[in-house]
Amino acid sequence: MTPHPGRRRAGRRSLVALLAGVVALLAAAAPAQAAAGYRYWSFWRGTDGGWAYQQQGPAVSVPPDGAVDGWRFAVSPDGGQQAAQPRAASGFAAVCADTPAQPGRKRVAVVLDFGTAADSGSAEAPPEQRNACATVVPNATSAEVLAAVAPPLRYDGNGLLCAIAGFPKAGCAEQLGAAAEPSAPEAGGDGGGPDVGLIAGGALLAVLAGGAGWQARRRRTS
Structure with missing residues (x-):
């Protein structure tokens, strides 16, 4: 069965929104590094x-x-x-x-x-x-x-x-600068607080995994 066009467009919009969120998160990390x-x-x-x-x-x-x-x-x-x-x-x-x-x-x-x-x-x-x-x-x-x-x-x-x-x-x-402000040590970290790059990397993996799942579902239903 071919997926309804509206569902395909909704899936694409969700993927684009997630990718945009990751880009924004990575961009937000750069000024904090530069401020130090x-x-x-x-x-x-x-x-x-x-x-x-x-x-x-x-x-x-x-x-x-x-x-x-x-x-x-x-x-x-x-x-x-x-x-x-x-x-x-x-x-x-x-x-x-x-x-x-x-x-x-x-x-x-x-x-x-x-x-x-x-x-x-x-x-x-x-x-x-x-x-x-x-x-x-x-x-x-x-x-x-x-x-x-x-x-x-x-x-x-x-x-x-x-x-x-x-x-x-x-x-x-x-x-x-911003990077100089100490925060509580995180488990497994170096005492400098959570790494924004790691968070963004995890979000990117989630986006890729979600996109792969959407493509797989599309193939099964097409």
């Missing part, structure tokens, strides 16, 4: 064309003579490359021109950008941007370079740099 960010000091290497994100941490990076280390405090996404860059120029000569070379030492320019009032996240006003020329031993790391020109530095228990020249006075790489 961190307030922290990002680390940069000066180049002829500007700034390149440092792939090594300051305790590992050993800048050569004539290098430029840049630091920027800001609210930035995790992952490094999309972090806020120092707003000052990255040239070595502009910073170290008045610092003479010394035998057995190296010079490293340091550019410090303390960010904006909005970046600070508190009533604490950020210091003005400033530059310094460090004269250190050849094997000094970027962490040692920074300690020579911008004390005091503050680190957390995991060795993460939290403050340069005492700024900020408190906090360390706080996560911000």
Whole structure:
């Protein structure tokens, strides 16, 4: 028996509605991920064309003579490359021109950008941007370079740099945005609440299963 045309149209409308619901759910998940960010000091290497994100941490990076280390405090996404860059120029000569070379030492320019009032996240006003020329031993790391020109530095228990020249006075790489709001741990989860992607994936499977069942019923009745 051929299904009534009205029933076929109703089945198609139901399938389309379910698919539209899944698309909406996936779209709703994206802004929550994008809203997340961190307030922290990002680390940069000066180049002829500007700034390149440092792939090594300051305790590992050993800048050569004539290098430029840049630091920027800001609210930035995790992952490094999309972090806020120092707003000052990255040239070595502009910073170290008045610092003479010394035998057995190296010079490293340091550019410090303390960010904006909005970046600070508190009533604490950020210091003005400033530059310094460090004269250190050849094997000094970027962490040692920074300690020579911008004390005091503050680190957390995991060795993460939290403050340069005492700024900020408190906090360390706080996560911000919708994704930062903790929720009750779910069974079998990681303590971050239910995963919207998993929910949407389950809904999509339900839609596909429903569509397959509808097609099977159509074949049986046709």
